[in-house]
Each structure stands twice: as C-alpha cells, then as structure tokens.
Amino acid sequence: MSESTYKWAAxxxxxTTIASGAAALYLNNRLNALETDYDRTLSELEEFTATVDxxxxxxxGTVAWFNGTRIGAGESLLNATRRVAEIDYTMYEFGVFLNTxxxxxxxxxxxxxWSYIDDGWQSxxxxxxxxxxxxxxxxxxxxxxxx
Numbered sequence: 001m002s003e004s005t006y007k008w009a010a011x012x013x014x015x016t017t018i019a020s021g022a023a024a025l026y027l028n029n030r031l032n033a034l035e036t037d038y039d040r041t042l043s044e045l046e047e048f049t050a051t052v053d054x055x056x057x058x059x060x061g062t063v064a065w066f067n068g069t070r071i072g073a074g075e076s077l078l079n080a081t082r083r084v085a086e087i088d089y090t091m092y093e094f095g096v097f098l099n100t101x102x103x104x105x106x107x108x109x110x111x112x113x114w115s116y117i118d119d120g121w122q123s124x125x126x127x128x129x130x131x132x133x134x135x136x137x138x139x140x141x142x143x144x145x146x147x
Contacts, residue, residue: 050070054080054140055140057142058102059142069084074133076132077139111143111144111145112142113142114128114139115142116138116140
C-alpha cells in the first residue's frame with residue numbers, strides 16, 4: 001500500500017472518531033434532558049397520587065405484598081386492590097364484598113376480610129369501596145374463616 005492510502009485511511013478513521021464522539025455527546029445531553037423531564041413529571045405526579053402497601057394473604061401460607069402501589073389521591077381500597085389483583089366482588093347496601101382474589105375464593109366457610117394498620121392491625125368496618133386510602137397506608141386482604 002502506498003503512503004497516500006494510509007493517509008486516507010487515517011483521515012477516515014479520524015472522521016469516524018470525531019463523528020462518534022459528537023453523537024455520544026448529543027445522546028448524553030438528550031439523556032440528561034429526559035432524566036430531568038422524568039424527575040419533574042414524577043414530582044408533579046406525586047402531588048396528585050399516593051403510594052400504599054397492599055398485602056394479600058391467601059390463607060394457605062401464600063402471602064403477596066404489593067409495596068409502593070401508586071394510586072390516585074383519595075382512591076378507594078377496592079380500586080387499589082383492582083390495581084394489584086384480579087378480583088370478583090358483589091355490591092351490597094353496606095358496600096362491596098370480595099368473592100375471589102386472583103381466583104382464590106368460593107369456600108362457603110371462608111371470606112375475604114380486609115384490615116389496615118393503625119397502631120397494629122385493625123379490621124375494616126366498611127366495604128372496600130367506601131374506605132379511602134392515603135399516602136403511606138398499609139392494608140391487607142386475608143382469606144379466612146370464623147372458627
């Protein structure tokens with residue numbers, strides 16, 4: 001190969017290196033801008049939402065936690081549960097009664113009961129559609145019977 005060919009190859013490599021560096025700088029700046037937009041959007045979202053922890057105890061030793069579940073501000077326990085599980089329920093005068101959670105239910109001697117933490121676990125006294133959740137709440141569904 002001639003000296004001229006080596007010069008052209010070196011020039012070509014130099015141009016691709018410069019172009020790659022410019023592309024990397026552009027993409028890095030774009031990434032930083034997107035991260036800033038994401039942080040700003042998340043901050044705005046947090047003003048209108050709450051995060052709650054939802055526990056589902058299937059009554060057979062299986063327990064699932066859904067920590068940090070994001071819900072709309074003032075959303076009901078029923079809607080929060082629908083975000084983390086497939087549920088079937090019946091509406092009564094006193095409120096909603098869950099029949100199944102993720103396909104578990106139907107035993108005539110067992111029921112889905114809910115509770116919340118307030119200085120220890122407290123039983124829910126209203127239907128899940130009537131209980132409003134707040135940021136930081138912890139609630140639980142338990143498949144259990146009265147024995």
